Amino acid sequence: MKGLTKNLVLVLAIAVVLTGCKQPTQLIDDAKAAIEDVTKAGADKYAADDLQKLNTDLTAALDEVNAQDKKFLKKFGTAKEMLTKLKTDVDALKAALPAKIEAAKNAAIQLQTEAKAAIDEAKALLAKAPKGKGTAKDIEAMKAELTGAETAFAEIQTALDAQDYIGAADKAKSIKEKAAAVTSQIQAAIEKKK
Amino acid sequence: MKTLSRTSGALLLGSLFFVCSCKTPLAPPEAQQAEVLDQALWRSGASFYAQENYVQFKQSLKSAKEKIAREKAKFGWFRDYEPIRAEFRELLQNGEDLLAKVEGLKSSKSKYYSEQAAALSARIERLKQMTDYFNENGPVRKSLAQAEIKLSEAGLLLQKEQFESMGNYLSDSMTFIRQAEQAMMDVLSRYMDRKELEKWRRWADETIVESKAKETIAILVNKLERKLTLYKKGVAVGSYDIGLGKYGLSDKLYSGDEATPEGRYHIIRKIPSSPFYKALLINYPNEEDQKAFALAKNKGLVPAETGIGGYIEIHGGGKDNLTKGCIGLNDRDMDEIYRQAEVGTAVTIVGAVSVENTILADIKKFEKNG
Missing domain, CATH: 1.20.58 (Methane Monooxygenase Hydroxylase; Chain G, domain 1)
Known part of the structure; x- marks a missing residue:
């Protein structure tokens, strides 16, 4: 009985680890869409350097996602942080863009x-x-x-x-x-x- | 038990010493340099000028960064960045080569477009000189100003290295230059018409022959050369610079067209005191002028209620004045001509007399280039 409980806990732990380490696809999609939006809004003309930085940050976040994806024990925490920060930066540029225009x-x-x-x-x-x-x-x-x-x-x-x-x-x-x-x-x- | 504890303690200390003496290798600095280089490539426009090579560079950079990440994931003692470092060095070399290629490409584009702009600028200058010479300033200079503005905009794009857009502005500038050339050719094309030239030459020859035969004074005005020649018994005794009106190179058709008439005339009145110093009034319109006017009027080429005009004079006041169709001279030259001319003196006004004229050659070259 004691052994069965141990095994059950182990299986549950593995399940938690595996299900908790999904790619942050929603965050990725949101970040990409936000960059596309801000580009269409004129960032490519009026904030080209800022836009380039955002694209570089997006590439870095995607690299991190891919790197983790290849591991058995995936930790997407850093990637999520990067993507969340990126989204904040895009929003900040989007907010600043009308003033630049x-x-x-x-x-x-x-x-x-x-x-x-x-x-x-x-x-x-x-x-x-x-x-x-x-x-x-x-x-x-x-x-x-x-x-x-x-x-x-x-x-x-x-x-x-x-x-x-x-x-x-x-x-x-x-x-x-x-x-x-x-x-x-x-x-x-x-x-x-x- | 005590011995065992001592042994365990020694082992623990030894392990600690080993751990402390082993340094974890640092990530290669080339990785950061590659990131900086990537930024430089982006800024230089590599994705536009060498798209394929840039994509390759980006893929190699990504792969090298993944290797670094894999190495970082290892326990410190087992990290070995040396093979990745070598890969980064190669990547950096490729990136530097690519940057040089992009810069070279941009430099050659910049040179090409700068030369194009310089050629257009020279063409504008030449046209301006021609307008100055021919007094054809209206539509020609307007188009040239527009061409210059487009050229200036192209120059600003050159500074921003926006070569493709710059090409469009150069093309716009060229369109205005062509408009200017066309406006000029509309006036000057008559001067390359062989029939017109033959007619003018015949008038000139007849005038000189008559002057010789009748032993009289005759005046020959060459509009293109901007010269008035005084003949005595068929021999040229004086040549004077003249000025015409805004549309002096056109043949006068009606009142207010500011053109100078062409034809065989004579002096009908000498005016010793005129608003333009001294003046010699000629018999414009003659019979030919009246026929041409009637024909043009029938064809609707003359504005309604506009007459044929008159009061065409050879007068003083300065050759640099813009006349309304008269022939202007400097006062000292006017004195000379006034003194020699009499009522009845022949005045022949022609467009040009020689097809080999250097100005005509210039126009021909100009038309060919256009």
Whole structure:
């Protein structure tokens, strides 16, 4: 009777060990889905380094799961901890992402305003520029260039509307640069006239 | 019993000494280096530029890490990292090679796209110079400005090593350059038309022959060369730089088109005091101009209620002024021409006279490249 009880306890213990050491598939699936979500939400554009770290952490957690899976006595405790921490980190990035996107958006809008101001400055200077001998041709060319810059300016809003804030910022920088170059040319023409 | 206790104690002490003197080997530092290298490879874009090799590297890294984990699972005394260390060293070497390959690939892409951008930039500059020369600034310069903006955006993408997107922006820039070239060619294509050239050459020859035969003064204006030549008894006695209007290279058709007429005219009035220093009024529109205007009007090529225009002059005020269709000269040159010209003096205005003209050759090359 005593022997039977011992055997029963042993079988129960083995059953507990075996059933308690299942792969944390739900945690894995949750972590993968969360990373996919945050990527779709724009982390690949606006938080690329953070996203890379999360992917590396996921790989490390999966490596740990696989390593334990090959053992007779599986201990998924570390993997579970890693996956839980990963999920927390993904959630933190997801929570921080709108602010990062908002910052990129605000930066693009700021550059759009600066580009507009640069065009307006060039136009105002152009209106004051002496259209006399030696400058008329130059002014005509600059006027045409400003028209080109103004046409391109509309593309910034298109990019902003498409939520391509990095593209919008690049466009705004380029237009601002072009308008500033025209302003310098007008100033040079005015100097030439003096 | 006492002896047995002493023996057991000695054995226990010996075991403890043995355990303490045996160090557990540490995991190889190469494992950490491989992780750092993996990060560097990711950052360099290895998954994009050398996908197959990068996947191989990742698999080897995973396998080596699994071996470390297996070794760590062993009791300290039995751990042996040396074979894994060798594997990591090989992995590191492969990773470094892969990084160099990716960097090399990126460098060659960067060089290729930079050269493309530089070529487009040079093309834009050349076109700008041509617009300056031909005074064709409107649609051409607008398109060129748009091309420059696209090129600048491409430059920003180059800094971020986004070569594929950069390629798209270069292509957009090229589209605007082609638009600019097309706008320019719309104006300049007449200057490569053999029939037009022959007509202009005939007008020029006839003018010079008449000047010689009648022993008179004659004025020949070459729009493409931006030159006014004064002939006396068929011999060129002076050549002067001139300026035209915004659309001076086009043939005048109607009032307000800011084009300069082409044809055989004569001076109908000398104006000693004009808003443009001194002026010589010519008989535009002549009979040919009126026929061309009527034809264009019938075809709907002339805006409604627009007349044929007039008051085309050779005047002073400076060759760098933009005229509305007249021919502008520096005042000192105007003095000379005004002094020699009389009412009735022949004024022939042509587009160009020589097909071998260097400017025309440039346009041809330009059209070929376009």
